[in-house]
Amino acid sequence: MKGTFVTGTDTGIGKTVTSALLVSALRRFGPVGYWKPVQTGIEQDNDANEVRRLARCAEGEMGAGGIRLPRPLSPHLSARLAGRSLSVGQFARRAGRLPASRHWIVEGAGGVLVPLNDRETLADLMEELGLPAVVTARSGLGTINHTLLTISELRGRSVPVAGVVMVGAANEENRNAIEKYGRTRVVAEVPVLDRLDPQTVGDLAAGLADRFRFLRDGLRTPGG
Secondary structure (H helix, E strand, O other): OOEEEEEEOOOOOOHHHHHHHHHHHHHHHOOEEEEOOEEOOOOOOOHHHHHHHHOOOOHHHEOOOOEEOOOOOOHHHHHHHOOOOOOHHHHHHHHHOOOOOOEEEEEOOOOOOOEOOOOOEHHHHHHHHOOOEEEEEEOOOOHHHHHHHHHHHHHHOOOOEEEEEEEOOOOHHHHHHHHHHHOOOEEEEEOOOOOOOHHHHHHHHHHHHHHHHHHHHOOOOOOO
């Protein structure tokens, strides 16, 4: 599987918008796709449909085989209450059925240590898939600690850290601290968008495309 795993320091952090930006930007350089392995609270939120809308995805760009669960809870609890079971192996097999010709943007659920079951977390899935990770983080107060902890956990599992996308008002001091202490690169700073629509996302992606292209080309980044 070729692609990039979009994770975050928390839930509601902006992973879905980051994923839409990556799909829209990287489409310029070859076939892309989006896959959400697990989504909870499907009655209220549907990240896959939102990425489809924002990135204007064609049918073939949407990866099948994701698990959708009711109740906006951690995947392990939502699955248990629905009488379902989740496992890294289950998701890895589904990932293996996605077309190999595309660069897949895989969006996680919550942060890296969100549990899938009694033993496995999202970080175990990331380790199994072996994709470089883009960490989505807030730009404001508290982000340094949360982002560095996320990067540390990923590196401890030998998951390559491709970089960080900071969401919110630009904060130079926080950006510099994350790059210095995290030994990585902030690859983009994304403002909170007043209008969250395909045109706005497409225009922003066009401006970021060259910054994201290294993900497609497989180039290494500092600290990766």
